[in-house]
Amino acid sequence: MAVNRKRKAKKQQPNVLQTLSAALKDNLQRVQWVRLITLCAVLVVSLTVYVATLWMMNRPIQAVVINGAFERVTAIQAEDALERYIQTGFLSADLHAMRRQLQELPWVANAMVRRRWPGTLEVSIIEQSPAARWGDAGLLNIDGELFIENISHVPAELPLLNGPMGTEHRVAKMFFRVEARLERRGLAAVSLQLDERGAWEMQLTSGIRVRLGARLLETRLDRFFEALDKVVTAQAEDVDYIDMRYTNGFAIGWKNRTPMNAKSRDGVKPHV
Numbered sequence: 001m002a003v004n005r006k007r008k009a010k011k012q013q014p015n016v017l018q019t020l021s022a023a024l025k026d027n028l029q030r031v032q033w034v035r036l037i038t039l040c041a042v043l044v045v046s047l048t049v050y051v052a053t054l055w056m057m058n059r060p061i062q063a064v065v066i067n068g069a070f071e072r073v074t075a076i077q078a079e080d081a082l083e084r085y086i087q088t089g090f091l092s093a094d095l096h097a098m099r100r101q102l103q104e105l106p107w108v109a110n111a112m113v114r115r116r117w118p119g120t121l122e123v124s125i126i127e128q129s130p131a132a133r134w135g136d137a138g139l140l141n142i143d144g145e146l147f148i149e150n151i152s153h154v155p156a157e158l159p160l161l162n163g164p165m166g167t168e169h170r171v172a173k174m175f176f177r178v179e180a181r182l183e184r185r186g187l188a189a190v191s192l193q194l195d196e197r198g199a200w201e202m203q204l205t206s207g208i209r210v211r212l213g214a215r216l217l218e219t220r221l222d223r224f225f226e227a228l229d230k231v232v233t234a235q236a237e238d239v240d241y242i243d244m245r246y247t248n249g250f251a252i253g254w255k256n257r258t259p260m261n262a263k264s265r266d267g268v269k270p271h272v
Contacts, residue, residue: 061086061093062119072107072127081105082123090119098123106148109141132175133160134168144172163194170194178202181225185233206236213245220244227252 064086066075085098095113102111102125110126128147130139133155139148140161146168159179163171175192182188182204191203198214212220224244232239232252243251 059090059119061088061090061121064121064123065116066123066125068125068127070125070127073105073125077105078102078123078125082121086121090115093121109147130155130158132172133158135162138168140168140172142176144169144176159189160191161193162191164196167194174200178221181221185225185228187228206239208232208236208239209241211241211243211245223250 064079064082066078081101081104082098085093085101088094093115095115098113098121099111102108102113102123107128108125109128112124114122116122128139128141130148131142132140134140134146137148137150137152137154138146139151139154139158141147159175161168161171161175171192171194174194175189178192179189188205189202190205193201195201200212200214200217202210202212204210210224212224221244224242227242227244227250232242238254238256239252240255241253243253
């Protein structure tokens with residue numbers, strides 16, 4: 001009889017272990033559910049607080065302050081450009097779109113928009129600085145960008161640049177480079193032109209026209225400034241033009257005299 005009891009006891013042991021294991025699993029599942037429910041509750045509360053805070057802060061825009069040294073752009077123009085954007089809330093206003101809209105205005109070089117708590121937008125506008133005229137009615141800035149194509153009043157004091165469509169930056173870069181070398185000699189240029197063949201011609205404030213042509217430009221420029229220092233400056237009032245389109249020299253056209261070939265050995269006709 002004792003043997004049988006031991007066998008029965010052995011048979012009952014696995015059932016106890018299974019019961020304990022099931023109980024542990026139950027407790028773990030309950031703990032996990034409690035944690036999950038707590039986490040969800042925290043997230044819901046946090047999201048509610050966040051949305052409520054945004055709603056409270058996204059109040060209507062109370063004021064727009066516009067700063068800038070205005071000469072060509074007016075505050076009214078800026079306000080009109082921003083009108084559709086300031087109908088939104090303080091936080092939901094699209095500052096990047098507002099900036100792009102302002103920079104599309106004529107004469108606006110750069111614009112910045114920022115928020116100032118509790119409900120003000122600050123706008124700063126920098127106007128274009130015209131550096132040269134382009135063609136009949138265009139204006140270039142210091143970067144050689146054509147920012148006005150057709151202006152009613154062209155500032156006559158600005159140098160006149162011209163060239164085929166799309167060459168604005170190239171011509172402006174060339175002009176500013178040559179102008180820097182002229183300034184060191186107390187001189188200045190009033191115009192620079194690039195024609196369809198790629199040939200350059202410049203005119204100085206003294207009225208002297210300089211024909212540079214299309215080839216060997218750097219060499220011809222160096223030769224021109226050498227001629228300017230050694231030959232031309234002393235007789236500038238009598239010089240009509242300087243033609244640099246020669247291989248080994250240049251030609252000077254005098255106002256009341258026959259043109260003179262200086263240091264030119266390759267003959268009569270200049271090259272392009």
